[in-house]
Amino acid sequence: MPYAAPIAEQRFVLEQIVGIGELAGTERFAAASPDVIDAVLEGIAQLAEGEWAPLARAGDTVGAKWTPNGVVMPEGYKAAYKAFVEGGWGTIGVPEAFGGQGLPFAVQCAVLETLGSANMGFALAPILSVGAIEALQHHGTPDQQATWLPKLATGEWTGTMNLTEPQAGSDVGALRATATPRGDGTFLVKGTKIFISFGDHDLTDNIVHLVLARTPDAPVGTKGISLFLVPKVRADGTPNDVRVVSIEHKMGLHASPTCVLSFGDNDDCVGELIGPEFGGMRAMFTMMNNARLNVGLQGVQVAEAATQKAVEYARERVQGARAGAAAAIIEHPDVRRMLMRMKAQTQAARALVYYAAGQVDRAGLGDAAARDRLEITTPLAKAHGTDLGNEVASLGVQVHGGMGYIEETGAAQYFRDARITPIYEGTNGIQAADLVGRKLSLSTGAAFATLIEDLRGSTHEALGDLVTACEAVGRRLQTADADDRLAASYPFLTMLSVATCGWLLEREAAAAGDDAFGRAKKAVVAFYLDQIVPEALGLRAAAEASAAALYALDAEAFAA
16 A cells, blocks of 8 residues: 555544644735645645655655765656656645745645655755745845745745854854855855765755855854845856765665765855854754744654555554454554554644644734744754654664664664654754743743643543643753753653543544544544553653762763
């Protein structure tokens, strides 16, 4: 059975968790009628199932290839991307003023989920463009928006984010790329950037790079960083001085070329300042916060695809007996345990990421409470969403047994593809540190307090206990010293994420009907509340432990 988009589930989550009907009642999102949402979900399913999914295997086995003339994608990719552009799928969440359809960001997430479940590596191209569009919308000048946004919106051009350098990964302040004024308002950009997803390819005629660099005499650290737009091809049609040095040989995501880019080898790389000088971090975080939700969405993508494949295999693979007759492995309790867990964690991740996406839309309408809720749920969506993608992909291999370890079945590809997601766009450890370091104290603690207040609406005993534990640990961490806060950050993030997912899933179960979909939803939610929520309670001891245990060994002793 090939990949099939989970249209009914997506529509249900958009209705019950995002509140798409309420958003459609506003002037800005009036186009998001039920008929339009159905057309979007069904249309993107046709593209993903018919043209993107069949290319996933070649994307993994053949992959993107570096040549002296640039990166070449596998056969079929250019035509499949052209179908994406011609279908207008890149314009879904872009405001109408910039050539888009003006639909909610949450609907755009549903589109990207479907594309990514069909072909996760390939879907990174439009995901990155979404972030570039967001940065230009908020920080570009009217002329820059008029020049670059229309074709970024349609997907005729793609966008990238250029932050990391060989010596500057998570420590962004250590970057060395430079931007020197030319005297005409533009800059000569020079430096090397690494880990640039879709930094080069042959899908489009142009690529719009957003590059962090330092102007002359800039302050040290992050305060001296500015953001520049550096196109592969300049607005006048001449090639810019941007060169793809190589592409990385990676564990997974082989359909996504991860490039080393060199800017200004010939001292002729022209860029434009985006936003004010030294405003680079603020502008880049506009792009990164968007990207973090979309990376959390990648957890949903890979989990959905891995679950579908595992269910198909478990229904077909006959092994052992039940009631004296040969049985497919789906009839065995332990396989049922794994499949139920896969479905529950996939639905939990989707609910969490879509919920955060809905807060993006509400914040865009001026809702201050939604802005705070988005701030506190973004690290949850990125970190927990990708953790669940990895867990579900690993379980998918396990359901296949020995065949899961054989590449030809395809289960291993999901496992390999998923592994990068807890690392890029801010490691999950950084997300946890952000949660306890900034988000717990956001609005003098009100953002956390109101989330806890909402979670208290649960009627499930174990979930109620978990919420109480989250509140107690969170309050303790608000006044703990830095080392103790950071030592507790990851288990606390998981506790709070599971509590939030449980609350959202309980809402889904309450809204589910008595048809086949509703009965399945209630069964999956019951499994989550009864079996997964209590596990998170067991993390309280780690979340309340002192950091001293982590420093009981000195650095040398770890190597002993």
